[in-house]
Amino acid sequence: MSVADRRLRLGGLVAVAAVVVIGLGAVASTQFDIALERLITVGFVNRSLEMATPIALAAIGGLYAEKSGVFNIGLEGFMIVGAIAAAGLLYGLGGTSPTQAHVWLAIAGSMAITACLTVAFAALLIRYKADQIVAGLAVWFIGLGFAPFVAAMIWDSRSSPGLASVDDVAVPGLRELPVVGSIVFDQSPLVLLTVVVVAVAWVVLYRTRYGYWIQAAGENPEALDTAGIDVDRVRYATVIFSGAMAGLGGAVLLAHAGNFVGTGDTMTDGRGWIAIVAYLFGNYNPVGAAAAALLFGALDMLNVQFQTVGIEVSSRLVNLLPYVAVLVVLSAWGKTRMPSSVGEPYESED
Numbered sequence: 001m002s003v004a005d006r007r008l009r010l011g012g013l014v015a016v017a018a019v020v021v022i023g024l025g026a027v028a029s030t031q032f033d034i035a036l037e038r039l040i041t042v043g044f045v046n047r048s049l050e051m052a053t054p055i056a057l058a059a060i061g062g063l064y065a066e067k068s069g070v071f072n073i074g075l076e077g078f079m080i081v082g083a084i085a086a087a088g089l090l091y092g093l094g095g096t097s098p099t100q101a102h103v104w105l106a107i108a109g110s111m112a113i114t115a116c117l118t119v120a121f122a123a124l125l126i127r128y129k130a131d132q133i134v135a136g137l138a139v140w141f142i143g144l145g146f147a148p149f150v151a152a153m154i155w156d157s158r159s160s161p162g163l164a165s166v167d168d169v170a171v172p173g174l175r176e177l178p179v180v181g182s183i184v185f186d187q188s189p190l191v192l193l194t195v196v197v198v199a200v201a202w203v204v205l206y207r208t209r210y211g212y213w214i215q216a217a218g219e220n221p222e223a224l225d226t227a228g229i230d231v232d233r234v235r236y237a238t239v240i241f242s243g244a245m246a247g248l249g250g251a252v253l254l255a256h257a258g259n260f261v262g263t264g265d266t267m268t269d270g271r272g273w274i275a276i277v278a279y280l281f282g283n284y285n286p287v288g289a290a291a292a293a294l295l296f297g298a299l300d301m302l303n304v305q306f307q308t309v310g311i312e313v314s315s316r317l318v319n320l321l322p323y324v325a326v327l328v329v330l331s332a333w334g335k336t337r338m339p340s341s342v343g344e345p346y347e348s349e350d
Contacts, residue, residue, distance in 0.1 A: 042182045044298075044305045049187070050256050052290075052297030053194045054079065054249035054268075058275035059282070059289040060201045061245025067205070067284055068238040069218040069231075069341040070125055073136030075246045076272025078114050080143035082250025083267055084150050086110035087260035090163050091154060098164045107190075107251040114247025115240055122239035126232050129345040140272075148262035158262035165258035166190055190252045194290070197245075201286040214238055218339030221346045231346045246272060274326060280336050281329045292329075296322050 058075045065072040089106040090098050098106075121139060124130045148158040155161060166188060174185040205211040213234050216224040221231045250268060254260055261267035274296050275289075282288025303318040 039302075039305055039311075041305075041308075042179060043308070044301060045183055046187065047301045047304065048294060048298040049183075049191045050297075051300050052294040053188075053191050053256070054253040055271050055275050055278055055296055056194050056198060056290040056293035057249035057252060058246040058272055059278040059293055060197060060286050061242035061249075062276055063279035063282075063284045063286065063289055064201070064205070064214065064238045064245075065235075065242035066279070066342055067218045067339055068214045068235045069221060069339060069344065069346070070122075070235050070239050071132045071136070071343050072121075072239060072242045072246075073133055073276070074121065074139030074272075075136075075242070075275050076268060076270065077136070077139035077141070077143035078118065078243045078246035079250035079253070079268045079272045079275075080140075080147045080266050081117065082110045082114045082247030083254045083260055084147035084250075084262070085113045085247065086251035086254040087160050087163065088150060088154060090254075091160065094164070096161055096163065100164075100167055103164055103166050103255055107248070107255055110251035110254075111244050111248045114250075115244035118240045118243025118247075121243060122236050125239065126235050126345070132343050144266065147260075147266055151260060151262045160260040162259050166255040188256065190255060194252075198286050198290045205286065215339075217346075218341055221341055225346070225348055231348065235346075246275075249275070270323075274322065277326045277329055283336050284339075296325060299325055 058079055062072055062075050086106045086109070089109045090102055093105060094102040121135065124135055125132055151158050151160060168186055169189045169192065171185040175181045177185065205214065213224060213229055216227075216229075217231050217234045217238075224234070225231050249271070253267060253271070257267060275293070278292035278296060279289040281292040282290070299322045302321060303313075303315050306313045306318060307315075
């Protein structure tokens with residue numbers, strides 16, 4: 001066989017292979033598009049938003065504290081306290097048939113309770129200069145034991161009976177719009193509240209004088225002190241805010257679920273820890289943290305979505321996806337820069 005014939009045959013084989021690859025790629029692309037359409041539904045988006053909401057709220061609180069120089073590793077514990085406080089208040093206000101007014105009062109009361117508890121936590125870290133990691137872990141362990149204990153005292157069980165969940169807010173007329181209508185105009189008010197919180201948190205942090213003080217407290221507290229601003233006062237405010245936001249996240253989780261679960265790692269199930277990863281992934285930006293929370297929320301809901309659309313995938317494998325994503329983010333994401341003075345107690349020169 002001549003060289004020309006070999007080249008011609010080789011060219012023909014390459015052409016056939018190219019056609020096969022392109023054909024398989026087109027089929028795979030079509031199948032992928034079909035699978036994606038089955039997975040990414042309006043219901044899936046709504047459930048992902050609800051799942052992301054408590055993570056985003058806790059993440060915003062945590063990034064404010066860390067921006068000021070205090071690492072609140074106790075977010076998970078404060079979320080647990082927020083959830084059980086909301087459940088207890090909801091039951092105390094309306095029994096097993098609470099109204100929507102009771103739901104909102106329970107959320108507000110839960111946020112107030114966690115804020116008050118965080119005052120003691122902030123004093124421990126800032127005034128008495130306790131180790132921030134140890135103190136945060138202590139809050140987590142206390143929450144893990146305290147919440148089921150309170151539940152057992154109230155309901156003789158580690159979990160509550162069915163209470164009430166928050167009703168969606170629907171805008172007549174606009175809710176019928178395709179796709180956007182169900183996502184934006186027929187949505188949980190707590191999701192909409194979180195969107196507002198994210199926007200306000202960004203504006204305060206990057207567009208106000210107080211936001212600059214917070215950043216200076218974490219980057220250069222000496223300069224802030226020289227300017228006449230009390231560094232400890234700024235840090236107290238952000239740490240208390242972080243606890244209140246984590247408590248709000250726990251209350252929101254309860255308000256979406258409708259009952260408290262105290263078994264295992266409780267109903268928070270590590271979301272406080274994921275919130276820390278979310279604001280690190282978002283580089284301490286409230287919008288970035290919220291986007292990361294949405295990613296983790298969507299991954300968390302994949303198992304339910306696979307079952308809904310009839311795709312057979314191991315539930316154990318799917319349940320691991322949020323934690324795999326956390327590991328990938330922690331190990332591969334290299335653009336996050338922590339504030340220079342995180343974890344360092346500040347001694348005023350006065």
